[in-house]
Amino acid sequence: MAPAYPARSFMKDVKRIIIKVGTAVVTRNDGRLALGRLGALCEQVKELNTLGYEVIMVTSGAVGVGRQRLKYRKLVNSSFADLQKPQMELDGKACAAVGQSGLMALYDMLFTQLDVSSSQLLVTDNDFENPNFRERLRETVESLLDLKVIPVFNENDAVSTRKAPYEDSSGIFWDNDSLAGLLAMELKADLLVLLSDVDGLYNGPPSDPQSKIIHTYIKDKHHNEITFGDKSRVGRGGMTAKVKAAIVASTSGTPVVITSVLCFGTYKMLWGESPNSELVSGFESQSIINVLRGEKIGTLFHKDASLWEPSKDVTAREMAVAARESSRRLQNLSSDERKKILLDVADALEANIDLIRAENEADVAAAQEAGYEKSLVARLTLKPGKVKSLAKSIRTLANMEDPINQILKRMEVAENLVLEKTSCPLGVLLIVFESRPDALVQIASLAIRSGNGLLLKGGKEAMRSNTILHKVITGALPDNVGEKLIGLVTSRDEIADLLKLDDVIDLVIPRGSNKLVSQIKASTKIPVLGHADGVCHVYIDKSADMVMAKQIVMDAKIDYPAACNAMDPGFEDILLSLKTEDCIVTSDDKAAATFLRQVDSAAVFHNASTRFSDGARFGLGAEVGISTGRIHARGPVGVEGLLTTRWILQGTGQVVNGDKDVAYTHKILPLQ
Numbered sequence: 001m002a003p004a005y006p007a008r009s010f011m012k013d014v015k016r017i018i019i020k021v022g023t024a025v026v027t028r029n030d031g032r033l034a035l036g037r038l039g040a041l042c043e044q045v046k047e048l049n050t051l052g053y054e055v056i057m058v059t060s061g062a063v064g065v066g067r068q069r070l071k072y073r074k075l076v077n078s079s080f081a082d083l084q085k086p087q088m089e090l091d092g093k094a095c096a097a098v099g100q101s102g103l104m105a106l107y108d109m110l111f112t113q114l115d116v117s118s119s120q121l122l123v124t125d126n127d128f129e130n131p132n133f134r135e136r137l138r139e140t141v142e143s144l145l146d147l148k149v150i151p152v153f154n155e156n157d158a159v160s161t162r163k164a165p166y167e168d169s170s171g172i173f174w175d176n177d178s179l180a181g182l183l184a185m186e187l188k189a190d191l192l193v194l195l196s197d198v199d200g201l202y203n204g205p206p207s208d209p210q211s212k213i214i215h216t217y218i219k220d221k222h223h224n225e226i227t228f229g230d231k232s233r234v235g236r237g238g239m240t241a242k243v244k245a246a247i248v249a250s251t252s253g254t255p256v257v258i259t260s261v262l263c264f265g266t267y268k269m270l271w272g273e274s275p276n277s278e279l280v281s282g283f284e285s286q287s288i289i290n291v292l293r294g295e296k297i298g299t300l301f302h303k304d305a306s307l308w309e310p311s312k313d314v315t316a317r318e319m320a321v322a323a324r325e326s327s328r329r330l331q332n333l334s335s336d337e338r339k340k341i342l343l344d345v346a347d348a349l350e351a352n353i354d355l356i357r358a359e360n361e362a363d364v365a366a367a368q369e370a371g372y373e374k375s376l377v378a379r380l381t382l383k384p385g386k387v388k389s390l391a392k393s394i395r396t397l398a399n400m401e402d403p404i405n406q407i408l409k410r411m412e413v414a415e416n417l418v419l420e421k422t423s424c425p426l427g428v429l430l431i432v433f434e435s436r437p438d439a440l441v442q443i444a445s446l447a448i449r450s451g452n453g454l455l456l457k458g459g460k461e462a463m464r465s466n467t468i469l470h471k472v473i474t475g476a477l478p479d480n481v482g483e484k485l486i487g488l489v490t491s492r493d494e495i496a497d498l499l500k501l502d503d504v505i506d507l508v509i510p511r512g513s514n515k516l517v518s519q520i521k522a523s524t525k526i527p528v529l530g531h532a533d534g535v536c537h538v539y540i541d542k543s544a545d546m547v548m549a550k551q552i553v554m555d556a557k558i559d560y561p562a563a564c565n566a567m568d569p570g571f572e573d574i575l576l577s578l579k580t581e582d583c584i585v586t587s588d589d590k591a592a593a594t595f596l597r598q599v600d601s602a603a604v605f606h607n608a609s610t611r612f613s614d615g616a617r618f619g620l621g622a623e624v625g626i627s628t629g630r631i632h633a634r635g636p637v638g639v640e641g642l643l644t645t646r647w648i649l650q651g652t653g654q655v656v657n658g659d660k661d662v663a664y665t666h667k668i669l670p671l672q
Contacts, residue, residue: 014191039110200213258299343395345444350391430509613636
C-alpha cells in the first residue's frame with residue numbers, strides 16, 4: 001500500500017504553480033460555461049493566493065464558448081429555409097475571437113467577487129521566437145505576481161498562423177497544454193497542474209469500473225499499458241495532449257500532476273475533506289490544495305518518478321489476502337502462544353512510550369495549527385499514562401479465557417452421532433476510524449485475541465500516531481504469524497477497492513458519523529457493523545434522589561465530554577425530551593422496570609452514569625467500537641462480537657438415506 005508519509009514530499013517546497021484549465025473543465029457537455037466548476041476553481045486559486053503561492057493560469061475554452069454563442073446567434077437569425085440547408089462548421093478563429101472576451105469577463109467577475117485581481121495575456125507560438133518578447137514576458141509576470149495578481153494566459157487562436165498543430169514539428173507549442181508546459185519551463189514554475197474532466201490518467205477507459213488510476217507515471221512501465229480515446233469533446237487537446245505536455249515539462253525539471261478540479265468518485269464521496277474531519281461526504285473541491293499537501297491525487301509526472309512510487313506496491317486484494325493467511329496461522333497456534341503474543345505487544349508498547357508520545361504530540365500540534373475542533377484534538381491526544389493503561393488492558397485481555405474453539409452447545413443427534421456448536425473467528429475485519437489512535441491499539445489486540453486478520457484505516461489527523469503504533473504492534477508479532485496480520489491503510493484511494501472485496505473481507509466496522517456508516521453500507525456488499533454517533537440521554541424521574549441525579553448527570557456530561565458515551569444535551573433539554581432517554585434515575589422500581597424493558601437502546605442504565613458504556617468497564621478487556629445497530633453485536637463490542645460459530649458433527653459412518661435408518665434423539669449433552 002502507500003507509504004506511511006505522503007510520497008510527494010517535494011510538494012512542501014513548491015511556491016510557483018501553473019494551473020492549466022482544460023476546455024472540458026470550462027464548459028459543460030452542451031458547450032455552455034460550467035459555472036460551478038469555474039467557481040470552485042477560482043475559490044481554490046484565491047486560497048492559494050492567500051497562502052502565499054504564486055499562481056499562474058493557462059485557460060482553454062474560448063473557442064468552445066465562442067462556438068456556442070455563434071451557433072445561437074446563427075439560429076436566431078436564420079430563416080426556416082436556411083435551416084433546411086446543410087450547416088457549415090463555424091470558423092474556429094471567429095469562435096476564438098468571440099469567446100475570448102466572454103471567457104475573460106467571467107474570470108474577472110469571479111475573481112473580483114473573491115477580492116482577487118486577474119490579468120489577461122494572449123500569446124502565439126511565433127511570439128516565443130523573439131528573445132526580447134520572452135524577456136518582457138518574464139518581467140511582466142514577475143511584476144503581476146509581486147502584486148498578487150493572477151496572470152491568465154491563453155493562446156490567441158484568433159490570429160494564430162498555425163494550421164496543423166500535431167503535424168507541425170517546428171511549432172514551439174501546439175495547444176494550451178503544451179503552452180502550459182512551455183510557460184512552466186520559461187517562468188521556472190515549481191509545479192504544473194493540468195486540470196481535466198477526469199481524476200487522472202487511467203490504464204483503461206475512465207468509465208470502465210475495472211480501470212485503475214495511475215498515480216505515478218513511469219514511462220517504461222506505463223507507456224505501453226495505457227490507451228487514449230478521442231481528443232477533447234470541445235477543445236483541440238484531450239488526454240493525449242496532456243500526457244505529451246506533462247512528459248516534456250517533467251523531463252525538463254517541472255513536476256506535473258494531471259487531475260480534475262472536482263474529483264468525484266466512490267472514494268471521494270467517502271473520504272472527502274473538511275476542516276474538522278476526514279470522514280465526510282460530497283464533492284472534493286480542494287483537489288489542487290490537496291495536491292500541494294502531498295496527497296496521492298491525480299497522476300504525477302516527475303523526472304525522478306521512481307522515487308515517488310512505492311517500490312513494493314501491494315494491491316488492496318493482496319493486503320486483505322495476506323491478512324487472511326496470517327489469521328489462519330494465528331488460529332493454528334495454541335492458546336498459550338496466542339496469549340504470549342498479546343503480552344509481547346503490551347511490553348513493546350511500554351518499551352516505546354517516548355517514541356509514541358513524540359509522534360502523537362506532532363499530530364496534536366498539526367491538528368491545532370490546522371484549526372481542528374477541540375473535541376477532535378481531545379480524542380487525538382494520548383494523555384500521560386494512556387499507553388501504560390492500554391498495555392494493562394491488553395494484559396487483562398490476554399489473561400481472559402481463550403474465546404476461540406469454545407464449545408457452546410453439544411447435542412446427541414442420534415446414537416454415536418454428536419453435534420457441537422463452537423466459536424471461531426470471523427476472518428478478516430476492515431475497521432475505519434478517526435481521531436483516536438488508542439482505538440488502533442484496542443482493535444488490534446482484540447483482533448489478535450479473536451484470531452482475526454485486520455485492516456485499519458485511521459484518520460489523516462492521526463497519521464504519525466497510527467503509523468508508530470502499527471509498527472510497534474506488528475513488530476511484536478512472531479514470524480510464524482507474520483506482520484501482515486494487521487495492515488495499515490494509509491491512502492484514501494484504497495478504501496474503495498477494499499469495499500469491493502466481499503469475497504475476502506468478512507466485516508466492516510466504521511467508527512464515525514451516521515452519514516459515514518450509511519455511505520459505507522451503500523458502497524459495499526460486505527456486512528457492516530455500524531459504530532455511529534449514538535445518543536446518550538438521562539431521564540430524571542420525579543421520585544429520583546436529586547443528589548444522586550446530580551452526580552450522575554455531572555459525570556455523564558463532564559467526565560470526558562469528547563467521548564461517544566457522554567451525555568448529549570444540557571439539563572434543561574433533558575426535561576423537555578423525556579420520551580427519548582436512555583438512562584433513568586429513579587427510586588421507583590416499577591418505573592425503572594418499565595424503562596429498562598421498553599427503551600429501545602443498545603445499553604440501558606438504572607441509577608448509573610452513561611459513561612459506564614465502555615468495553616473495559618463492561619469487563620470486555622477492550623472494545624472494537626460500540627454498535628448502534630441491531631446485528632449481530634450490539635453496544636460495546638469486545639472479543640465475542642468478532643466471533644462467529646461453526647457446527648462440528650462427529651459420527652461413526654452414519655448416512656441419511658431418507659432418514660430410514662436414523663433414530664433421532666436430539667439429546668442435549670453437557671459441555672466438555
